Amino acid sequence: MFRKSFAGAAIALSVCCTSTAMATNGMNLEGYGAKSHAMGGAGMAFDTGNSAVMNNPATLGYMKDGVSEIGIGIRGLHPNVDLNYSGMTDESGATGFYMPSLSYMQKDGNITWGAAVLSQGGMGTDYGNDSPLYQGGYSDASDANDPILLSGKDIRSEVGVGRVMFPIAYNLTENTTIGVSADFVWASMDLQMDMDGMHFGMMETGGSMLPTVTEGTLNYVRYDFSNGTPFIGSAVGYGTGFKLGFTHKLSKLLTIGGTYHSQTMMSDLESSNAKLTVVNTVDNTARTQEVSGKIKVNDFEWPATFAAGVALHPTNRLMIAGDIKYVDWSSVMDKFSTTFVADNTTANGAYAGKTLDMSMKQDWRDQTVYSIGVEYKATKRLALRGGASLSTNPVPDAYLNPMFPAITKDHYTCGFGYRVTDDTKVGAAFSYAPKVTETNGEGMVISHSQANWSFNLVHNL
Template sequence: MKQKLLVAALVSSGLVSPLAHATNGMNLEGYGPIAAAMGGASMAYDNGTAAVMNNPATLGMMKGDAQLDVAVGVLGPSITAKAGPMVADSSATAFYMPAVGYARRSGQLVYGAGVFSQGGMGTEYGANTFMAAGSGQNVRSEVGVGRVILPLAYQVNERFTLGGSVDYVWAGMDLKMAMPAMQMAGLATGGSLLPGLGAAVGAGATWGRVDFSDSSAFTGAAKGSGYAFKLGGTFKATDKVTLGATYHSKTSISDLTSSAALSLGNAAGVMQNIVGSISVHNFQWPETYGLGMAVQATDQLMLVADYKRIGWKSVMQNFSMSFTSAAGNVNFVLPQNWSDQDVFEFGGAYRMSDALTLRAGVNIANNPVPNSLMNPLFPAIGKSHETVGASYAFNPVSSLHFNYVYMNKVTATNAQGVAVDFGGFSSQLLYSHKF
């Protein structure tokens, strides 16, 4: 089992890894164990400091003057690639995720800070599997995005709260990708090295590789950063019904850059190996619209429902990168053509006693990745999830929250006949203290 450390902590910690196996495209299905236990629904009720990732306006519902949340989570994806009788299991099966968040009230204002892992993708296949394309080296991917978030919520009156945040966004990527040499030449769109790629194929090259990786559990080799913002609001329509809405802007992340190597070879060994640098162009996180409702059906039972529209289409049309070296340059474009994603989140919370609350929910979404273009290194094809969780209050200021998400297995087959099975689970445990 390969273990990766994913850290979402306060800015001062400096220990942050944005990588995650995500399940709504590249997003996690829920942020924070309270929301994640109810299918990810989070627009219209108090779900702790995870509000900075969900709807910042719900920070206005915080009880007490201040709140500190400390969590640890685990993501356990199960990914298998198949091509006829050949099978490759991804060894990236355990991802650990500590988290910390803080918020404070001052009159009608609530402010705070947080650092959160947004999501991403990642796999690792062995050197002796068909995914290595005969290169004799392992292949892997790590893609992650994280945010440093500064939120502010303002309670306009007893019914209406507005919120927003300014987000510093960073992205990291590792890629050790192998493919048939002819396919690599076909993905090249120009550059002075392009004739050389064709010549290598003509001379007997059967595989090609692009490699950039720092093998770190905390960062990707190719790095970029930028900014985004969120807006949100909640409205208490009646004493029992609260409505919520949010807008997350598209990011403005710089190109991701790293040292890299481009190589071609055949069964006899490496024919060409060129060292240079790589730039991944216009890798962005999409805008998201969210609407939700929370209904306090009885004193014990709360029901919640959210809808999200995630704009993958505008940011995942192509995966574009440029390789530059002293010997020349070449550009690659891998078509993606993702569609926008509709996510439906439903859940409920039942207060068994003053101390114990039980939760359950479902998260249902369409797969935004076209089957024909699905890459086994980036299988963001999850669709449906069942969620459960619980909270236990030790006293009025200290409580423990837990959730478990089961990711139903989904299978997609691309135009080359490679099928991927994707499933698994995720879980979080969070301690919350109010001041």
């Protein structure tokens, strides 16, 4: 009874505390769990502990029969995003994201089962309310010699995705395991963004509100839905997904493994506490209208992933592991699409009850990630780890948006595992992603680097 109550309370607490994350490999983290993280994100063909539920659920079958354990973890991500445009510079103030994780696993005979919750990934930036790059723009009737002022308010974005997972692994034979995980997924978003009239005109737009928005000369439109909490964004959606996996020990030297993570099936992300500010000029008179309503982020999904890997054991103390992952970003990141529905109130004036659709092209490419890691057992209690994660950049330069600069590629990792007692062990990892610099279709130079860490504690109950 104690075990079940403790695990249930831990999972409920983690759901309340899971925060948004910053992009590393696209919007995925470069590794899940301190062991995998320290080994470059590899984890298809060896025991990665409770974090196997996010790597390859089949490797949970490596637990010892009769063991049950609780795991807690914390992940820190520290991105550095810089912008440069026409001699003006700025940097994102979103430099720290912290994400807890909790898990409970138990093995009974050939079956391992349990539950876990963690943040899967996301991205975010914060340029504050004094950014020189977001003070001015151009109306839909302006040229480069006729700039207009924007709102001067906060410019920020934050996207986060989390999962509650229920895995089962089964030892088919002494050498072969299979695993599956049923996942409950949630995603959330905050967005505070000015869009000048010129750029608004470049978007795919529609809806009954559009003629009123574009009446006269449109100066800018401001989107604002944010709840000010680091734990979950204002616009939220829910859905499901699943994972399948296997491992097979070919010999004492070599084990292989693979997994498939399905694309999610999510509801649209919705917030009923959104604001749309429209500033236009009609008959030489400036007109500002703040409109309250509901925002929907349409068709937000997390992509399918295919992964395979090997683990080599040249000696009892040394393990070398390598994975390859294929992430199907192109199926889910073709465009960023929203629908705003104005409240049908007198305060909203001519906009009451009307809708505005906006779609921004993204056209992300599929991503290939190569992971390699090494573990050396220095003593019976201490394991030293290192590795690297090398990937392609999924974001095309032409559509790179400074609000969503998911362009980091390579990560270099290290860490350790230490058995404190027979029942308690800890793991820690650190990774560094060197700066990647790209120039988008408008000539803005965007740079992004990261320093990340993770810590896990596992205790046998």
